[in-house]
Amino acid sequence: MRTGIATVCLSGTLEEKMAACARAGFDGIEIFEQDLVTSAMSPEEVRSRAADLGLSLDLYQPFRDFDGVDDEQLSANLRRAAAKFTLMGRLGIDTILACSNVATATRGEDDILAAQLAQLAGLAGDHGVKVAYEALAWGRYVNDFEHAHRLVQAVDHPNLGTCLDSFHILSRDWDTAPIENLEAAKIFFVQVADAPKLSLDVLSLSRHYRVFPGEGQFNLAKFMGHLARTGYDGPVSLEIFNDVFRQSDVTRTAVDAMRSLVWLQEQGAAWLASAGETERLPLRMATLPRVPEPTGFNFAEVKAASTPAVETLLGQLGFTSEGRHRTKDVQLWTMGQARVVINEAAPEGAEPAISALGFDVENPLLASSRAQQLLAPVVPRKSQADEEVFQGIAAPDSTEIFLCQGSADGTAAWTSEFGPGAAGRGGRRPGAVIDHVNLAQPWQHFDEAVLFYTSALALEPQPFAEVPSPTGLVRSQVMDTSNRGVRLVLNLAPLIQQGDGVHKSYQEHIAFAVDDLVATARAARKRGLKFLDIPENYYQDLAARFDLEPDFLDTLRELNLLYDRDADGEFLHFYTATVGSVFFEMVERRGGYDGYGAPNAPVRHAVQYGQRHSSP
Structure with a gap:
């Protein structure tokens, strides 16, 4: 053509x-x-x-x-x-x-x-x-x-x-x-x-x-x-x-x-x-290598020049440090099947930010070939002879996307590069999985990002929503796989005035799903985790919207947990403080709940805005 x-x-x-x-x-x-x-x-x-x-x-x-x-x-x-x-x-x-x-x-x-x-x-x-x-x-x-x-x-x-x-x-x-x-x-x-x-x-x-x-x-x-x-x-x-x-x-x-x-x-x-068309028509349309959709997140990576604040947050959430890579300036932290890589090879002064995502795919080489034919830039990473070679491409917002070999038991071979015990501890044991990742998109590349993830990674865009925040409406576009093994949320944040310039309200996060959020929250609090301080007005509104047991409502209030419910199930979640441009979310999905707690998003935005603008 x-x-x-x-x-x-x-x-x-x-x-x-x-x-x-x-x-x-x-x-x-x-x-x-x-x-x-x-x-x-x-x-x-x-x-x-x-x-x-x-x-x-x-x-x-x-x-x-x-x-x-x-x-x-x-x-x-x-x-x-x-x-x-x-x-x-x-x-x-x-x-x-x-x-x-x-x-x-x-x-x-x-x-x-x-x-x-x-x-x-x-x-x-x-x-x-x-x-x-x-x-x-x-x-x-x-x-x-x-x-x-x-x-x-x-x-x-x-x-x-x-x-x-x-x-x-x-x-x-x-x-x-x-x-x-x-x-x-x-x-x-x-x-x-x-x-x-x-x-x-x-x-x-x-x-x-x-x-x-x-x-x-x-x-x-x-x-x-x-x-x-x-x-x-x-x-x-x-x-x-x-x-x-x-x-x-x-x-x-x-x-x-x-x-x-x-x-x-x-x-x-x-x-x-x-439609059963088998004839060769004059308008010959090129085809690409057909690849199945990703089966799940393999890892998420946070990059910073100084990483102690990220390490502290992960430790308070219950993640275990698996040590440092034998040849690279990166650490591996795990909790169940959730894997977070902390990359210390950032320029001086760079604050923590989500820098890379790994996706489990059936055939990394074929998936990479498809992405390159869709003009995705290749992102090479240096590897020693006995180290896993990742197939990497760059997303429109410069997030590095790595196509990883999926495994039936949820393990990842590359984790052995952090020590002999790390690979075994990365399987499908109880603990957590990466539920979704929320990426903030530059205003000029939002539509480009939607096409990139649709075409290169076979994610399906859902109807977009607009979420109120203190700085304006935030456009939110969910991209996911048919079995929800991958949930990616692209946010277009409004431009806000800061000092002499206009800047994007740039925050993004990684959400981890656990089986018992209340127990996870209590354990995290004992480890010193500081939760977002949810206003009392929220819980009074929650009591008006849902007929919750008083003891359960008190537990939500005590632990600063947020709650949502629909016809299919319930959703509990909480957020950490923000370091750099990154924060973490812990969620529990009950029944067939398939959303993201959208009614609670304005509360989260308002609390985070208040923290950023509070007097020292």
Whole structure:
């Protein structure tokens, strides 16, 4: 499949955008008119630069508000079109995108629309270019792809075809099956975009909230499957209007974009296979190594220049120190099957932070190969000849992800590198497991992170939630596996004012599940653990919401435990103080409770905020 991207998706100058697209591996690009108008390069220089980069120039866009106008306006529009067609000749682009009229149309009869499009097609033919007519979802008279295609058929000119844009189809919840009825030769161009399902008008959603495939909620796999069945074999190009993407690093965004198209090809091929499609269709979609989802967390790593505070917290929680690695500046702490690595090889002054996560997978080499084909950066770690070699990749927030060989009994061979007894003590004995990990995401990489964990690690995104905090709403996105062996929570924290600058409220944590939280809390208190001091108002509200036994409520209050309940079970949990940007959570799941105590999150945020801003 030929891949493309519109320059409007990216930040920077036209030259910077072109270079980033080439580095990311795109076959071609769409030149957005504003990028050319504001560029210091001449059309000929743009053409030459694209050739040097190995990029084809596939489309010039947009040509707006042509059809459905009066005769005087039509003459002006044809003059404008002639100028653009001449410009396209200088660029070496043979296709222009013409959008259905949204602003100046006064005539909506199909015979008039077809007659005017016929004049545009004839003029395009004279210049040796083609017109791809696109139905905008908010077009005044033409706003669906089937109507646009009927007009193209009525004109019946070799230089007029349609442009299919997934956003304009799926944002209106239109069925994509009729795409299969379109004549492939008349589909001149295809654009794809994803989007979240928000309660917005379609125009606002389009202009600000489009995202790359896999980062929203559209069924793009089905769209691609129906497109493939038409016999279309031209470019599939991204057209994303997103305020965040246009402020982010241009190269990172281009890589994220390319990753989304690789993922989309796999999803489209899988949809066709599930529908019994066995023929080799002209639109050949690449497939990736298929790997099962992770079975669980192998370890979590906290990195700091000074680690005593982290060691103290883990010891107070009941973790056992398994000693130091024989060749690396790291420690291993275990509690049941929960393993925490403390990495001391941090730059001077670096405060504790979550630096790496290990996931148990069936085949680390195959999983790593898949991730690399999805453009995940490789993270090597030095190993001696007799030490385990981890397959490592970097997540968008720079967290290192290690793909580890899972085992039926829950042991990890690498723990023997900390001493002969460590491996045996890491099995499925009573104690704890890593229940979930909560990672704070930079605002400009949140959507990228969702796609990364979906495509590279086969985690499934759940509907996102927004949690109130003293500094604003925190967007929370759960990513998990089907059996909940891995639960990963991505949080987009609000920006807050601190002194002379604006900073992200950056906190994240590792949660451990135990069988008896009350006993764990009592033991931790005896070891000197300082819990978050939960306000009395919380427990009074808890008594009002749930019919709890007085003694049980007193126990919760005494130990600063939080509680939630749903139709499937109960959830108890508590939090430690924060060191650096890290804190720990201990949880107990009773029955079939599958959440995270979301009603308690505002309490936790408020208490932590108070601690950070309390007077010394």
